[in-house]
Amino acid sequence: MANEYYEFFCPVKMVAGFKALEHIPFELSSHDASRPLIITDRGVRGVGLVDIVIKALEAADMQATDIFDDVPPDSSMITVAAIAALYREKECDSILAIGGGSVIDTAKGVNILVSEGGDDLRAYSGTGVVKRPLNPFFVIPTTAGTGSETTNVSVIKDDKTGAKVPFVSPFLLPDAAILDPRMTLSLPPKITAATGMDALTHAVESFTGLAKNPISDAYATAAMKKITTHLPEVLKNPSDAAGRLQLAEASTMAGIAFSNSMVGMVHSLGHSVGAKCHVPHGLCMSILMPHVLEFNLPVSSENIGELLLHIAGSDVYASTPVAERPAKAIATIIALKEEMYALCELPRKLSETGSVKESDLEGIARMALDDGSMLLNPIDATFEQALAVLKKAF
Amino acid sequence: MIPIKKGFEADIDYNYQRMYVSGMMQLISHMLKAGSQVDDVIKTEVADMPEGFVFRMCVMPGELSLTMQKQDGALINLTNYTDKPDLTMSFKHVTFAFLVFSFQEHTAQAYANERLVIDGDLPMSMKVVRCLNRLQTVILPKVVAKKAVKTYPDLEFIQKIQMTTKTYSQFLLNLVKER
Numbered sequence A: 001m002a003n004e005y006y007e008f009f010c011p012v013k014m015v016a017g018f019k020a021l022e023h024i025p026f027e028l029s030s031h032d033a034s035r036p037l038i039i040t041d042r043g044v045r046g047v048g049l050v051d052i053v054i055k056a057l058e059a060a061d062m063q064a065t066d067i068f069d070d071v072p073p074d075s076s077m078i079t080v081a082a083i084a085a086l087y088r089e090k091e092c093d094s095i096l097a098i099g100g101g102s103v104i105d106t107a108k109g110v111n112i113l114v115s116e117g118g119d120d121l122r123a124y125s126g127t128g129v130v131k132r133p134l135n136p137f138f139v140i141p142t143t144a145g146t147g148s149e150t151t152n153v154s155v156i157k158d159d160k161t162g163a164k165v166p167f168v169s170p171f172l173l174p175d176a177a178i179l180d181p182r183m184t185l186s187l188p189p190k191i192t193a194a195t196g197m198d199a200l201t202h203a204v205e206s207f208t209g210l211a212k213n214p215i216s217d218a219y220a221t222a223a224m225k226k227i228t229t230h231l232p233e234v235l236k237n238p239s240d241a242a243g244r245l246q247l248a249e250a251s252t253m254a255g256i257a258f259s260n261s262m263v264g265m266v267h268s269l270g271h272s273v274g275a276k277c278h279v280p281h282g283l284c285m286s287i288l289m290p291h292v293l294e295f296n297l298p299v300s301s302e303n304i305g306e307l308l309l310h311i312a313g314s315d316v317y318a319s320t321p322v323a324e325r326p327a328k329a330i331a332t333i334i335a336l337k338e339e340m341y342a343l344c345e346l347p348r349k350l351s352e353t354g355s356v357k358e359s360d361l362e363g364i365a366r367m368a369l370d371d372g373s374m375l376l377n378p379i380d381a382t383f384e385q386a387l388a389v390l391k392k393a394f
Numbered sequence B: 001m002i003p004i005k006k007g008f009e010a011d012i013d014y015n016y017q018r019m020y021v022s023g024m025m026q027l028i029s030h031m032l033k034a035g036s037q038v039d040d041v042i043k044t045e046v047a048d049m050p051e052g053f054v055f056r057m058c059v060m061p062g063e064l065s066l067t068m069q070k071q072d073g074a075l076i077n078l079t080n081y082t083d084k085p086d087l088t089m090s091f092k093h094v095t096f097a098f099l100v101f102s103f104q105e106h107t108a109q110a111y112a113n114e115r116l117v118i119d120g121d122l123p124m125s126m127k128v129v130r131c132l133n134r135l136q137t138v139i140l141p142k143v144v145a146k147k148a149v150k151t152y153p154d155l156e157f158i159q160k161i162q163m164t165t166k167t168y169s170q171f172l173l174n175l176v177k178e179r
Helices: A020-030 A042-046 A049-058 A077-089 A101-116 A189-208 A214-236 A241-261 A265-277 A281-312 A314-319 A322-344 A358-369 A372-376 A383-393 B014-038 B040-047 B094-101 B107-112 B122-139 B142-148 B157-178
Strands: A013-016 A036-039 A066-068 A094-099 A137-141 A153-157 A164-168 A176-179 B054-059 B064-071 B074-078 B087-091 B116-120
Touching: A013 A020, A013 A241, A020 A049, A020 A137, A020 A176, A036 A049, A036 A077, A036 A101, A042 A049, A049 A094, A066 A077, A077 A101, A077 A153, A094 A101, A101 A137, A101 A153, A101 A164, A137 A241, A176 A241, A189 A214, A189 A241, A189 A265, A189 A281, A189 A322, A214 A241, A214 A281, A214 A322, A265 A281, A265 A358, A265 A372, A265 A383, A281 A314, A281 A322, A281 A383, A314 A322, A358 A383, A372 B107, A372 B122, B014 B040, B014 B064, B014 B074, B014 B094, B014 B122, B014 B157, B040 B074, B040 B122, B054 B094, B054 B122, B087 B094, B087 B122, B094 B107, B107 B116, B107 B122, B116 B122, B122 B142, B122 B157
Parallel strands: A013 A176, A036 A066, A036 A094, A094 A137, A137 A176, B054 B087
Antiparallel strands: A153 A164, B054 B064, B064 B074, B087 B116
């Protein structure tokens, strides 16, 4: 059942498809920008993805004013301040972020400083502190999972305290997200699988959470269908550019869904597993999702049952009695996990990651209860319940 | 009991809603103080908050508010606190606070319905919400409390009566002491 009141917001222009990168010069000039700073990381630059963008710019008589390629895996305020200084020194007028979640979050932080002024990002932390449009900002995702290109949040580590500081404002959203299959073609199978399952979790939690709404449902369900259809195909044939594009679109659509409907307990537990044991986020999502859906069944069986239509197709949905649909939906996700394991050995259990010990589970459960995403899970989990879910996933 | 029908607040003048919310904020802050002194669940949550931690629940633009601080292991009420609290939970309009304080909508649903903005320490906000949930579970009749919280916990009738008695007694004792 949908909420009696909801809000939906996504002003990000989607520039998606084959040869999407060649649209960047026009997008820059339409924002009166001609001196972009590229923000990326060494891995992305090392596999040649930045070169593809630079060539597309040069063919239109435009060039990147400079490239910062040293973004760490965890965005940090020191890095943000260093990039902002470079932006000012080189008199840049726009940002092109090429990368995954950390690069995109870092770029959002940089855009705050170079637009609002100052060197201390802490002054802008919290909700709604940034209150006016920022400089032109474009995101080119190189993974199909985080959906960060459509979220109004950036989480950046305070190097002094070690705390992860949130920045929330609609003005953090990029002016455009550029989805081009060339950007994800070189992703290794295991990362493709993990990020795809991350996007699927965004869609599933958005569809089953307390803040679901009809518009985010439309994005979520379309994303689920694309992922469950194309993820196995892309893993079987990694050079399938059309399939890669479908996954990139699905990731963005799932991002739009969850940035308006939020996520739930899969993320609460997953964030904590990641923080305590350094397991990649997408992998945590893949492992935990069916167990949390089982936990939520007592109050969400209708919504979970409806998942079946979007992840298994209309024939399976129609041939499954209503009462059996929730269990069948969960079984379908478990089957997808098994397929991921068969195709690229994506771990199915926490124990298979090699990073989580059974003795870690209590600490993970305790930490998960304080994760903000628990607020919108359909059921409030107690410590004992969270631990029980983790033990099943172990 | 009169069935609570969502939307009836539309017929109540905003001034009366404001008066009701103001009164409930006063009551809840005093009950939360009492709960932090005698209820084991609330005590455990408060124990994990840093000493001196300040949170505020308010109605925008801030005229109606309750502000509490952890001092010596328990919560106390703060008046005239002018610094930025560590955590602020702001209702966008008095009518949204009325929905929550008249137990027609629980805090999580208010957040899901975009009626509430949370600013500050998110992990602490989860502890504060659990304290509020526990308080409502203890001090309200079950039929009302089930509307006021997202998940009503397993709580034996005898246990509930004991905790209700302890919390109300401490509340009255605090009132006497403060006079």
